[in-house]
Amino acid sequence: MTQFDYDLFVIGGGSGGVRAARIAAAEGGARVGLAEESRMGGTCVIRGCVPKKLMVYASEFPGQIEDARAYGWDVQARGFDWDRFRTTLEAELMRLETAYRSTLKNAGVTIHDARATVLDPHTVQLASGQRFTTKHILIATGGRPFVPDVPGADLAITSNEIFHLPALPKRALVVGGGYIASEFACILNGLGVETTQYYRGAQILRGFDDEACGHVANAMLAAGIEIHCGTDVLRLERAGAAIRAVATDGLEASFDLVLYATGRMPNSAGLGLEALGVALGQNGEVKVNDWSQTAVPSIYAVGDVTDRVNLTPVAIREGHAFADTVFRGVPTRFEHVNIASAVFTQPELGAMGLTEEEARALGPTEVYVASFRPMKTLFAGRQDRVLMKLLVSVESRRVLGCHVVGAGAGEMIQLVAIAIGMGATKEDFDRTVAVHPTMAEELVTLRKPTRVI
Ligand code: NDP
Secondary structure (H helix, E strand, C coil), X not given: CCCCCEEEEEECCCHHHHHHHHXXXXXXXXXXXXXXXXXXXXXHHHHXXXXXXXXXXXXXXXXXXXXXXXXXXXXXXXXXXXXXXXXXXXXXXXXHHHHHHHHHHHHCCEEECCCEEEEECCEEEECCCCEEEEEEEEECCCEEECCCCCCCHHHCECHHXXXXXXXXXXXXXXXXXCHHHHHHHHHHHHXXXXXXXXXXXXXXXXXXXXXXHHHHHHHHHHCCCEEEECCCEEEEEEECCEEEEEECCCCEEEECEEEECCCEEECCCCCCHHHHCCCECCCCCECCCCCCECCCCCEEECHHHHCCCCCHHHHHHHHHHHHHHHHCCCCCCCCCCCCCEEECCCCCEEEEECCHHHHHHHCCEEEEEEEEXXXXXXXXXXXXXXXXXXXXXXXXXXXXXXXXXXXXXXXXXXXXXHHHHCCCEHHHHHHCCCCCCCCHHHHHCCCCCCXXX
């Protein structure tokens, strides 16, 4: 029997790779090596969810301080110290990176701080030239920002660079209408940057419930973000210290910063996969079956590099399912259904299940909508409105979808997701006694459908 150096070699130390490595080693008894060319923790920890959420918190304070004044506090925001924030942020990321490393070490995983490529179905090679044989290989290399090929695109930055800016700009243009673009438009605006967003489509956050998207977009406009839908950048030009953006609708405007958030691409190039017969899709995504196995039986792939559902908790589940299946003798398929998510715009959008547009196509549906001014901000004299929406199948009475726009929507949707995942009916929601006074109580007190579609 061939003796390999490792039972598993993981390429990529992000959410999916780290989980798979840890479970395979600590619970599956496998000898595991993991190579990471950048910082341990991957996109989520180093240049994604975590620093983004901390920036969201930072950007919410001006509004909260305003509210505090309305509540009687004698306070004033005297300006934002970007350097101080960045230094604390970097320290926090270092702490998390160290925690990831020690978790892996404690599990018995050997870390290689290097880029690795695949030489054959059972051999990987580090950038140093060092080679290891391994029974299984897991590709967990994630994704990277995609910037379209417009003239002057090199003048723009992506979400990778936003956390390292030497100073905050005065005027920023955000290009794109997805999660990252919309979240950063709100963050920059909250931090006092004059913010404009260009999106080529009709409404930002395409794919989410239309009414919820409209609610978020209106709130963003009211907060001072200039959203231009049906608009894209034709070219970017240097204009002294500024960047001039020429847009498809004839707009020409200058900005100090242009952030492209126009999607992400799988990180599969240059790993040596195609030569081995691992099938890649149109955008370079590694093709896998339900068990995350590629066309080469000893090679598996999880997370954004497979471009299934590109969310951290999904990559973690895929990595865990892989380790359970291959190293713990517990065949596990992660099914990509009932996945709630939240967009950390201001206000937040939490979504679970079908949108109204999707439900309409499936059959008769009751649509329950509540839109109201929440107690906390109403008291402070703000016009903010919360949106709560439930979609209920007329036939089965099951709640098919829930969409919440408002402060804490991400927290709310996490819990609603349990009920919807269990197949809760509208009557189950109705039977639930409200927790008062909360915003979430509206979800169990929606009595009459707003419309039936
Ligand atoms: P998205 O796919 O969400 O959005 C990409 C945006 O860029 C869309 O508005 C798209 O327009 C636009 N776009 C794409 N190509 C072009 C182009 N050539 N020219 C102009 N515009 C273009 O990607 P993101 O980068 O925002 O996020 C990547 C992924 O990361 C998300 O899918 C999500 O899964 C994950 N993520 C999750 C977060 C969360 O859970 N809170 C936060 C951040 C990211 P169109 O709609 O017309 O295609």
